[in-house]
Amino acid sequence: METQNSGADNVETQQQQQQTETLTSTDNTKECPKRIKREASWPSVLFYLHLHILGLYGIFIMFTSASLLTILFTFTLTFLGILGATAGAHRLWAHQTYTASTSLRIFLMLCQTLAGQGSIYGWVQTHRLHHQKFRQEDDPFYSGRNFLAAQVHSQIMSYTPEQEQLLKQVDMSDIEEDKVVMFQKKYYWVLYFFLHVLLPVNAPLEYWGDSIASATFVAFSLRYLIVLNVCWLINSAHFIWGLDKNFKASDSNSVFFITKSYWPQYHYLLPNDYQSGEFGDYSNDFITAMIRVFAALDLATDLRTISSVAVRKGLTTAVETGRPIVECIQQHATVEFDEMPKNHFLNRDRFM
16 A cells, blocks of 8 residues: 555656646746747838839840930939948948038938938948847848848848837937938938939939830839849848858958958948948948048048057957957057047058
């Protein structure tokens, strides 16, 4: 009888343990709910699909019937849109790499509206989250996956509730103090209609009598297609020009610090350098040259950059003190920036 009671007690004990484990696992499940996967935004899917089809057809129209004036007009608007997204939304507003006068901010705001990338406020908010969550699951641009996912897939997916919440937590206080940005945010769709849609379609028809096909498929669709894909590269370029994980050269861990050869790794660690190009170059790209032109015209000031000397000093300090590398580099960069002449952008060889 004692043996039977003992066996019954063991069974009862095991059942209690199983119940406890079940309750514990249930509690853990409640505490750590499964991540909600991003779903396709079908309006975006259909819009971008039709845009690419119409834009590709625009190439045919451009070579067969569009006037030279329409082609020049199209590429002028294309350049201005890219300038607004790169020199404006990215380097000026997202990373504060330089200070722009009111007139320059208005100009870049209008150019960014031409790009059709949404408001500056929304673009900056998303891009800052991209930097905060780089190569993490919550990055809206899939930086931990592959180029196609970052360039295309991320653009047609809706955000998860977690990402929506993270976006609300992004510090936008500096942007909210910019009256130009907040004006564009308030009246974005009005500006979008007149600058992004009406201007490119109406001008070829109204002012030099080109065809509806040229205005619609070249000046609008093809232009938008080019600007869209170029601007998407801002958040996916690291897959093309970044440091290859399989690259095992002896200096592979430091070369992008010292020589800035591998732009994305340098940019994602130290984003507030105005010379970091969006497309795999450092210092020699056309957008950087345009910022220097703005500075020469006194439209841009406080061009922030970090020389290789400051980077090396920061690395040395990090080794000696055990402090974070980026913190040490920023410390030396701040000291260096205070000592830089205002026209340092004219002496590129020294401040690189």
